[in-house]
Amino acid sequence: MTYIRPRRSILAAVMASVLGLLATACGGNGGEGDGGPVTLNWYVQPLNSTSIWPDLVDAFNKSHPDIQVKLTVGPTNVDTVRGTLSTQIGSGSATPDVYEGDVTWPAQFAKAGLAVNLTEVLPADFWDRFSPGAITLAQYEGASYSVPSWTEAAFLYYRKDLLDQAGLPVPKTWEELMEQAKQIQATGAVKDGYTWQGAGYEGLTCDFSEVIADAGGGITSSDYKKPTMDTPAGAKALNFLKETISSGVSPKATPTFQEPESLNDFTAGNALFMRNWSYAWAITQDPAQSKVVDKVGMAPLPTFAGQPYPGASTNGGGGMYINPHSKYQKQGITFLTWLTDVEAQSMFASVGKVLPANLKAQTPEAQEQVGPVGEVLAQLNIVGRPVGTPAYSQVSRAVFQNVNAALTGSMSVSEALKAADSEIADALSSAG
Amino acid sequence: MRSRRRGTLLSAPALILVALVTLFPIAFSVYLSLSDVQAGVDGYEFSFTGTDNYATALQSSAVWRALRFTALYTVVSVTIEILLGLGIAVIIDRMTRGTGLVLAMLLIPWATITVVSAQLWSYIFNGVYGLANHVLVTLHIVSSPVTFLNSPSGAFLALLVADAWKTTPFVALILFGGVRAIDKELYSAARLDGAGEWRILTSITVPLIRQAMITAIVFRVLQAFGIFDLPFVLTNGGPGSATQSIAMLAYNALFQDLNIGYGAAISCVTTLVVVVLAVVFLRAFRAENVHG
Numbered sequence: 001m002t003y004i005r006p007r008r009s010i011l012a013a014v015m016a017s018v019l020g021l022l023a024t025a026c027g028g029n030g031g032e033g034d035g036g037p038v039t040l041n042w043y044v045q046p047l048n049s050t051s052i053w054p055d056l057v058d059a060f061n062k063s064h065p066d067i068q069v070k071l072t073v074g075p076t077n078v079d080t081v082r083g084t085l086s087t088q089i090g091s092g093s094a095t096p097d098v099y100e101g102d103v104t105w106p107a108q109f110a111k112a113g114l115a116v117n118l119t120e121v122l123p124a125d126f127w128d129r130f131s132p133g134a135i136t137l138a139q140y141e142g143a144s145y146s147v148p149s150w151t152e153a154a155f156l157y158y159r160k161d162l163l164d165q166a167g168l169p170v171p172k173t174w175e176e177l178m179e180q181a182k183q184i185q186a187t188g189a190v191k192d193g194y195t196w197q198g199a200g201y202e203g204l205t206c207d208f209s210e211v212i213a214d215a216g217g218g219i220t221s222s223d224y225k226k227p228t229m230d231t232p233a234g235a236k237a238l239n240f241l242k243e244t245i246s247s248g249v250s251p252k253a254t255p256t257f258q259e260p261e262s263l264n265d266f267t268a269g270n271a272l273f274m275r276n277w278s279y280a281w282a283i284t285q286d287p288a289q290s291k292v293v294d295k296v297g298m299a300p301l302p303t304f305a306g307q308p309y310p311g312a313s314t315n316g317g318g319g320m321y322i323n324p325h326s327k328y329q330k331q332g333i334t335f336l337t338w339l340t341d342v343e344a345q346s347m348f349a350s351v352g353k354v355l356p357a358n359l360k361a362q363t364p365e366a367q368e369q370v371g372p373v374g375e376v377l378a379q380l381n382i383v384g385r386p387v388g389t390p391a392y393s394q395v396s397r398a399v400f401q402n403v404n405a406a407l408t409g410s411m412s413v414s415e416a417l418k419a420a421d422s423e424i425a426d427a428l429s430s431a432g
Numbered sequence: 433m434r435s436r437r438r439g440t441l442l443s444a445p446a447l448i449l450v451a452l453v454t455l456f457p458i459a460f461s462v463y464l465s466l467s468d469v470q471a472g473v474d475g476y477e478f479s480f481t482g483t484d485n486y487a488t489a490l491q492s493s494a495v496w497r498a499l500r501f502t503a504l505y506t507v508v509s510v511t512i513e514i515l516l517g518l519g520i521a522v523i524i525d526r527m528t529r530g531t532g533l534v535l536a537m538l539l540i541p542w543a544t545i546t547v548v549s550a551q552l553w554s555y556i557f558n559g560v561y562g563l564a565n566h567v568l569v570t571l572h573i574v575s576s577p578v579t580f581l582n583s584p585s586g587a588f589l590a591l592l593v594a595d596a597w598k599t600t601p602f603v604a605l606i607l608f609g610g611v612r613a614i615d616k617e618l619y620s621a622a623r624l625d626g627a628g629e630w631r632i633l634t635s636i637t638v639p640l641i642r643q644a645m646i647t648a649i650v651f652r653v654l655q656a657f658g659i660f661d662l663p664f665v666l667t668n669g670g671p672g673s674a675t676q677s678i679a680m681l682a683y684n685a686l687f688q689d690l691n692i693g694y695g696a697a698i699s700c701v702t703t704l705v706v707v708v709l710a711v712v713f714l715r716a717f718r719a720e721n722v723h724g
Contacts, residue, residue: 083687090476090690112470112690200670253559253579255671265560393688405672408582416672423494430691 037065040331043072043096045081045318047150048279052352056344060335067331078102078202089114089323097326098335100149100318104202104387104396107140109321111390111431115145116322121333122147129340129358137315137384146319147336148357150348153380154210154313155373157266157274157284160297162189170297173305174214174240177273181249184272192271193249195262198241200404203258205385205396206314207275208403211237213312213383214303219399220424224389224431227424229399230417236304238406238413245407255407267292275301277316278373282353285371298372300380312383349374391431398423458703464696476692485697495698498678499705505588505677506656509595513652514645516596517603522637524604525611535608538601546598550665553594557581557666584674587667591675594662599655603648610644611637646717650710657706678702 044053057071074081085099090112101109109115120143127135127144134148158170162184171177181193197203205219212218217233220226228234244250251257251265259276263283266274267290274280283289284296300310320339322332338344345361348354349369355377356362367374386395398420406416465485467478489495524534541549556563559579568574580586614637622632638645660679663669669676679702686695 079688086687086690108690200668200672251560253577253582256559256579256581261558261560391689393684397684397688401670401673401676404670405674408584408671410584410671410674426492 037068038328038331040067040069040098040328040335041072041096042069042335043074043085043099045074045078045100046076047352047354048282050352052348052354055351056339056347059344059347060338064334064338067328067334069335072096086112086114089325092325094323094325094327097323097328098332099321099323101146101321102318103138103146103315104385104392105321106138106145106319107388107390107392110140110143110145113324114321116324116329117143118145118147118322118336119143121329122337126337129360131357131359133382134315134357137382138319138387140388140390146321147340148317148319149339150317150352151315151355151357151377152277152279152317153315153377153382154206154275154277154301155376155380156299156301157276157280158297158299159190159272159292159295161295162272163297165189170299171273171302172309173302173307174211174311175305177302178244178247178249181272182247185249190270190272192251192265194244194273194275195250195257195265195271196241196244196254196275197257197259197262198245198250198254198404198407199256199258199261200400201258202396202400204400204403206316208237208241208399209314209383209385210275210301210312211240214307215240216307218386220386220389220395220428224386224428227421227428229402229420229424230414234417235413238403238417240304241403242407242413255404278354278370278377281371281373298376300376310379310381313380315382315384389428389431391427394427394430395424398427461696462700464693465700467693469692481693485693486701488694489697489701494673494676494681495678495701497673498676498681501675502657502659502678505591505659505675506653509592509599509656510649510652512592512596513600513603514649516600517607517648518638518645520600520604521607521611521641522633524608535605538604540601541598542601542605544598546661547665549598550594550662553590553597554581554666557590581667582671584671587671587675591663591666594666595656595659599652603652606644606648606651607641610641614640643717646713650713653709653713654706657709658702 042057047053053071053073057069060067060069074084082102082105085096085101086109088095101115106115110117130148134151135144138144138146138148156170163170163180166180166184166187168180168183171180177194184190185193197207209219212229212233215233215236217231217237218228221228245252245254253261257265259280262271262274263276263280265271266276266280267284269291281296281298285293287293301313303309303311320336322329322336326332340358342358342361345356345358346363346366348356349361349366353370355370355374356366362374386392389395402411402416402420402423405411405419406413411419464478466480466482468481468484470477470479520538524531527534555561557580559565559577559582562577562580564580565574565577569577578586580590618636618640619632622636627635658679659677660683663675663677664680664683667675669680678698682695682698682702684695685691685698689695
């Protein structure tokens with residue numbers, strides 16, 4: 001039986017190292033000592049190629065020796081981030097202390113106890129720094145769970161060289177846009193008239209929210225009690241989107257397009273018009289990525305004939321939330337107050353090239369720094385998605401899956417609207 | 433006896449570890465599926481709701497649609513992969529040179545992470561600048577680019593191609609192991625008796641590699657039924673919800689809607705289906721063994 005000896009010693013060694021690992025794992029989680037600076041963990045999503053996040057952290061840490069912000073930049077896919085944060089915070093983790101979340105999350109995160117009610121902890125006059133619309137669109141049951149940090153919305157991008165050449169104005173209605181597109185496509189100057197996002201994902205819900213609002217309707221009733229897709233407005237919106245493809249104005253592959261595909265089509269010089277967010281501006285003006293530098297203009301989205309101009313624009317971007325399990329909520333509030341004040345907000349324009357959320361930071365200088373976005377943004381008719389229900393993710397999926405099925409022709413328009421309504425009704429009733 | 437007890441004792445830590453990482457999560461997700469889970473400021477709160485989540489799942493048309501898609505996808509993809517894999521295995525078996533090189537090359541698709549290969553396939557099947565369209569248009573097979581992912585059947589086909597590319601080599605390698613073990617004299621004897629290639633394949637090769645085949649089928653069916661990453665990246669369940677697998681539905685419920693109990697119920701239903709399938713296959717295999 002001597003052969004057992006070496007095995008036993010191996011087993012002992014393995015057990016010892018496992019125990020050792022466990023011990024270090026447990027010991028590594030030590031708290032902050034008293035007196036030293038507090039480490040505040042801040043989780044954000046990539047904004048663009050600028051150094052805005054680390055620059056903000058440096059500026060804050062320099063001016064606040066007692067709080068040191070530690071930055072984590074997560075992945076770009078907002079749904080992946082939701083999965084990560086909801087499991088981490090839901091299981092009681094104290095970090096991240098402050099996190100950036102999507103504009104569609106407040107109701108879901110509030111209901112699930114994943115975010116601090118900021119209306120309760122911030123003074124009432126704090127909110128004066130933002131436009132009231134930016135606040136109400138992100139509220140759940142009258143309370144705010146996130147503070148806006150920068151402003152994002154949808155725009156119409158157009159080829160100003162081609163419109164000038166043809167002597168055409170920037171379109172104010174969808175009908176006009178279709179006519180102009182067909183006219184210029186017929187000359188062979190562009191292959192596609194209008195590119196937008198028709199793939200089955202959150203972006204399609206944004207695009208659809210806009211056209212259904214233009215048609216005078218909405219996805220749900222404003223009290224979130226019942227779905228309103230299967231209505232004349234819903235049919236008008238969906239028929240219009242289908243027509244952009246069937247008429248050849250939008251590419252046949254539109255039902256597979258997300259932002260990058262539509263942007264590629266536009267920056268390759270293939271399209272006359274594009275619906276996209278403000279982030280796309282810088283890319284259309286980058287000679288390394290774009291063939292249409294200096295040929296592009298931005299305007300509010302059109303609407304249907306007979307409706308007041310401009311058409312609806314979905315708001316996008318994120319807000320900053322505080323983790324309810326954070327040990328440093330007070331410091332988190334100090335940080336958010338600083339982040340939304342004029343100094344930091346001006347950096348969003350000068351460094352990040354995006355429009356700040358703080359009204360006082362939306363100066364002419366800031367507008368110049370961010371390009372035409374700055375001029376056009378003030379004119380937009382911002383319309384939110386139905387994010388006031390905790391079941392928003394199901395509502396949105398019911399919208400984009402069924403609209404996408406109708407766009408590809410695997411469902412008729414009326415079938416798709418009915419199916420969407422029945423799925424939205426289920427979602428709303430389950431949310432209570 | 434003494435050594436057996438010692439054996440049990442020595443393997444106990446490993447067994448406990450295995451139990452901890454497999455049985456505990458399974459039991460916990462069954463518990464979750466029977467509960468209404470609400471996250472609160474003090475962490476999760478569980479309230480027992482019995483089979484409510486299961487009732488909701490079984491009444492949901494989305495669940496049935498996903499089950500239908502997943503089942504069809506499993507049957508078609510595994511059939512294709514077994515047939516192709518068998519062909520490849522027989523061919524490699526006959527190769528006199530370069531067998532090692534071919535085997536190594538076969539491993540490349542299998543070793544490529546699905547998320548990466550699915551992303552590459554999405555470029556290939558892209559309706560505007562995709563490689564597949566370039567080839568089809570250049571060869572004059574189609575006159576204008578096809579938007580594969582625009583139709584349910586096109587998307588299904590794209591998934592099958594991507595799946596077969598990745599997993600046929602896995603099937604081929606398992607079957608090759610079986611084919612290699614066949615005594616080559618059997619082939620010579622059959623030829624002497626005037627048997628054709630087809631007869632040799634169906635009467636000698638296939639019956640003798642049955643064990644390898646069952647192994648390959650069981651592995652592939654279990655994997656195919658749990659398919660998530662490929663449709664998640666390549667089609668995102670679209671067009672509409674035509675290629676939404678049952679695992680994607682569970683993911684949506686768990687991580688998008690934060691409906692933990694409901695998501696757990698969908699996962700448990702999937703697990704149940706897979707376990708039943710596995711038992712049926714293994715029974716069938718055992719029965720065949722007894723008769724054979």
